[in-house]
Amino acid sequence: MPVPPVAPRLSVIVPVKDEEEAIAPFVARVTAVLDALREPGNVPLGWEILFIDDGSHDATLAAIHAAHRADPRIRALSLSRNFGKEAALSAGLDHARGDAVIPIDVDMQDPPEVIGAMLDHWRAGFEVVYGVRRDRQTDSLPKRITAEFYYRAHNWLSSDKIPEHAGDFRLLDRKVVEVIRAMPERNRFMKGLFAWSGFRQTAVEYDRAERAVGTTKFNYWKLWTLAIDGITSASTVPLRVWSYLGAMVALFALLYAGYVVIRTVLLGADVAGYPSMMVATLFLGGVQLLSLGILGEYVGRILVEVKHRPIYVIRMRIGEDD
Ligand code: UDP
Ligand code: MG
DSSP states (O other), X not given: OOOOOOOOSEEEEEEESSXXXXXXXXXXXXXXXXXXXXXXXXXXXXXXXXXXXXXXXXXXXXXXXXXXXXXXXXXXXXXXXXXXXXXXXXXXXXXXXXXEEEEOOTTSOSOGGGHHHHHHHHHTTOSEEEEEXXXXXXXXXXXXXXXXHHHHHHHHHOSSOOOTTEEEEEEEEHHHHHHHHHOOOSOOOHHHHHHHHOSSEXXXXXXXXXXXXXXXXXXXXXXXXXXXXXXXXXXXXXXXXXXXXXXXXXXXXXXXXXXXXXXXXXXXXXXXXXXXXXXXXXXXXXXXXHHHHHHHHHHHHHHHHHHTOOSOOEEEEESOOX
């Protein structure tokens, strides 16, 4: 009688884009860590590694194929093109089968040795165990400053606070995964979705290493776009602030108008005032364009949401799904 496949306890999901040299060392190190994990009662822990090939143009898929042939617990989805890391993570969450799911980067910046500690917290009853970077020494100064500024801005503007210096490396209980999967939005800013979902959360600290092989897939422009996605999906404060600013300017204008009338009545009219008029006109013009631009950011996102296209498209799979 064929034994029905047992769902693994733990799924490790790994988005990859053009990482051909990173796959083999990743698999070797992570497999060793996972094989050493034990369930209570000293039973080996069932696990799977699910790669999401996010439209790689190099031999990434071939490397994953080789890994799968050597160990069928390693599976993969290959997306039809590059959909971005957030979409790739969504694909991973949709197809992971474990009771706990851990997204991790392939470049070994997130040390897999922390997984054991995450599982301990999970068994103690936490549904989310996120990794927090002890310091950001391995980041360049501009990256550290912009990251710091971003977390401040996000948490100031939004009521769903994201934990500072926590990346996507975290353990998610099946309950949390299902909540995130049920969220209908196309804009998958994962940190925001994790924060919104709630549940009992705790942190484990770790040191983030330098990238082991390959180069970063994020430049400042991509990070800026991600930051705007994050804030616009979590907060409407940038839309509302203009009403208050407008009200303040209007009030000021009213008071100033009163002053001008009284002054004209008492002292007569003079035609000076060209510079102040220019300044006021240019300032208000700038503010109006800025607020229109911010309005546009939100309208553009509404357009993306109402089109209701799939978040990602799967081109092929390696290894069975269910
Ligand atoms: N990645 C991806 N799709 C992309 C960009 C990146 O799946 O469009 C993957 C990448 O292969 C890596 C992870 O996301 O496994 C993190 O990327 P990276 O290390 O370049 O980011 P950084 O650590 O520099 O922020
Ligand atoms: Mg990295």
